[in-house]
Amino acid sequence: MFKSESTKLRETAKNWLYHAGKVYHFRKDRLSDSDVSELLRRSEEVKAGMKDKSESSDNRLRSSIESLKEHMEQVGGNYYPRGSMAENVEFFFAALIIYVGFTTFFIKPFKIPTNSMWPSYYGMTGEVYADEDEKPNAIEKAFRFVAFGAKHYEVEAPASGELLIPMVKTGSGSYRLFERPANVKRYFVMNAPGVERVLYVGKESVSFKYPADFNMDRQVLLPLQEADEESPFDRLLERGSLNQNAFAGTANEVVYDPRSGRNVNVTVHLLRTGRQVEAGESLLSFDLMTGDQLFVDRMSYHFVSPKVGDGFVFKTDTIPSVAEDKFYIKRLVGTPGDRVKIEGTTLYVNGEPATGSVAFDKNSKMQDNYGGYTTMKGRGPLAVDLSTEQTVPERHFFAIGDNSHNSSDGRVWGYVPPDAVVGRPVMIYYPFTKRFGLAQ
Structure with missing residues (x-):
């Protein structure tokens, strides 16, 4: 704001010479000798106008800039004039090259x-909300997302009835929680490896996904058990000695089999919890912290x-x-x-x-x-x-x-x-x- 009009004009002229140089270096083998000579001549006129400090020099400089601009519009090809999209793409790739080089040789995010280095460094952790009053409101969720990278998970009952946990019988005769591979979004765009868990209420099911590196059992389920809260998971510690009376029947779930390259049906055993829920009631509420x-x-x-x-x-x-x-x-x-x-x-x-x-x-x-x-x-x-x-x-x-x-x-x-x-x-x-x- 403190620069004179003459100074601003000469800075503009310098920018036009930069673009003229790009056209010359990238297009000179495609242009006729006369076009190249004309481009160089008009560029020299702009340079001479920049050096001229007389009172009438500004008008001559403006005229020479317009003359150079008109010629570049005729011979510039893809290099001039350039749309905003082309400029943005060029800037993006230049920034990407600088970023890749910097992270390769100097500092890498x-x-x-x-949590193998916990508590020196934290991996993904879960913060469980056992009571309704503890759950964050919309403003708190937004703040926690920005400050802590917290993503809130709320799993609601799809129907009214007893909450049932699908489990898979292993070859040794014990049971383990049913889960299947899934994709989750990273940075809202890229697919990343994840896990999908399923809960049943009667014959209706609801599922939720989370990153594969997150230890759901240790970070979310175990704290609920230790808090002695009635939860969907209060019988999981007994899964090694469960008998058929502990189940409310079976259901079929679909899992992708990488060996055959297709989806297959898997029989899951629905573990009773004794917990009666109403449709829409919260089954599980927690924040996954980055x-x-x-x-x-x-x-x-x-x-x-x-x-x-x-x-x-x-x-x-x-x-x-x-x-x-x-x-x-x-x-x-x-x-x-x-x-x-x-x-x-x-x-x-x-x-x-x-x-x-x-x-x-x-x-x-x-x-x-x-x-x-x-x-x-x-x-x-x-x-x-x-x-x-x-x-x-x-x-x-x-x-x-x-x-x-x-x-x-x-x-x-x-x-x-x-x-x-x-x-x-x-x-x-x-x-x-x-x-x-x-x-x-």
Whole structure:
């Protein structure tokens, strides 16, 4: 607003010269010699007008800009004039290239889906509303969605009658909850792996979907049981010894069979709950809270070696026992040549209690919701048994979750090769909770 008209005119002229340069470089092999010469001549006139500071120079500069513009309209092809759509598409792809390059070499956003690093980092968690008065209203839902990434789930009874839970009989004769694979929307657009659960009221059913990485049983169902609330799930703990008297009959559900490539019918057994509900009554109400979202530093490990205690992000496509192409985050507990062992709840590295992270000490003392370390391991040939001291191989790393009771990590699938290493977390940037800030 403080610039003179003459200054603004010369800035406009500079912009027109930029467009003329694009037309010249991208179209000169398609234009006649005379058209190219005319484009260069009129561009030079604009340049001369920009340098002229006399009183009448502004009018001549405007005239030369109009002359250049008219010629570009004749010879510009797809490069001039350009519609707003073309400009927006060009801008989008330029921004995308910059984003991909930046996240590939410098800082990568990373979202934690599971709770293997809890409570250092949170994965998706569920907040259950057992009472009607606790449920958020529309304004609270909107606030929680923006601040915490919370998505509200409300499952209502499709009819009046007894609430029934569909279960599937396993080969061992016990029962498990029925679920089927489903797609859920990520960022409201992209399909992502999910799970669909079904509830019955009499012969009517209602279903709901949620992300596959969310542990519904642990995060939503178990708290209801511990709260001693009458719920659809108050008999699930007995499912290993259920008999036919516990069921109200059977029903058929359709499940996609990837082996045959088609849908198949599955018989489900409807478990009685004893809970009578009215049509429209809430069967289940909870918020699914997004996992912590981090910025991961991809540069440092090109200059410094990873250290025990670092948050450790790596890809799994080169780890044979994982057989997934994903990014994992664990705690680095062993570098090449380190000796690692767990005794009781304490992790030992090279014969001493591990240092380098507050998670080591808190797990050892079982403080602040840290549950202590455990030697749980997988059964595969690459599993690592930390009940005895293990030496990390050369050019490999060993990583386990801070929530070691519920973490699939190096104890299950072995060591991380160097080409799988991505970087270390530096900051939790979302959600806006007390964990916001520098990563532990």
